Amino acid sequence: MGRSPCCSKEGLNRGAWTALEDKILTAYIKAHGEGKWRNLPKRAGLKRCGKSCRLRWLNYLRPDIKRGNISHEEEELIIRLHKLLGNRWSLIAGRLPGRTDNEIKNYWNTTLGKKANAQSSSQSKQNSQSKSRAIEPITSTQPSKSTQATQVIRTKATRCPKVLLSMQSPPPPPETEIHSSTATEDDSPQASLLNHPQDGPNFHCGTEEVRAYHNDSDFLNFGRWNAFQPSDVIDGDGSMDNDYDKILARGSERSLALFDDLTSKDWAMNRCLEDNSTLDLEYLAHLLDSEEWP
């Protein structure tokens, strides 16, 4: 009964990784690159599940991982992004270069969730005193167990194999061409586009169909957005073709435009944050603080 395990668990090490295992895994990935996780343990001579190797690499061994305490700016950003995206940890982590989804998830569950709870409880006190509001803030530290607050944009963390470039944007110079499918996360098409962050706000879909789609759908769904093709928009009967699109929160054109800017800056951040992290975090925080934010 049930699903078959991702790999044979017999004879495999479990639990904490040893320094030797880390060394072997790191050396193997440096030599052969990421991917083929299922075969990796065998080839590398590790008695570990492929998934376990992947997790260890992504959450701990990767060289670009930022260690140490989460800064105040990062914390603020996490709170805001969580308010916006809910428990989409990978998406949130994507906005915080060097941080892993696991780390952010843990941080939220242990620290920020409580803070958010405390804040919201005091806020709801105020609210109850000064008449109720239509929309409640995010309050739960366990959103999965409770309903997401109405303003959370529920997205799918989809991969972005395709990118729709704006017809209005000038064609990118050769060095900013869309990367091939071998690109890593940091080299994602979105990131590469933002080699010219000044072009960022102009990165939008250029057809009326697309605009209609934005008006009526998941304006924050980067994956869908980037994978978007005009033909995706309307079925034969004129309805949206994906169920999850239907349950997504509705975003206004205004919000979309704002988020164009936000995501663009964000992508730029993924590229440039090593040099400029504070600045970009502040910028993001500013955007999220903007009055125009829904």
Add this chain to the structure above:
DNA sequence: AAACAGCGCAACCGCCTCGGA
């Protein structure tokens, strides 16, 4: 000093999506 409780974090689990055959 020992026992206990609480917390933080690494690791695991199971489900989902995607892409290729």
Add this chain to the structure above:
DNA sequence: TTCCGAGGCGGTTGCGCTGTT
């Protein structure tokens, strides 16, 4: 079109550390 393997994600677990009694 369907099936299946691989990879990715969010939720949960459990171990080890630290603070308190």
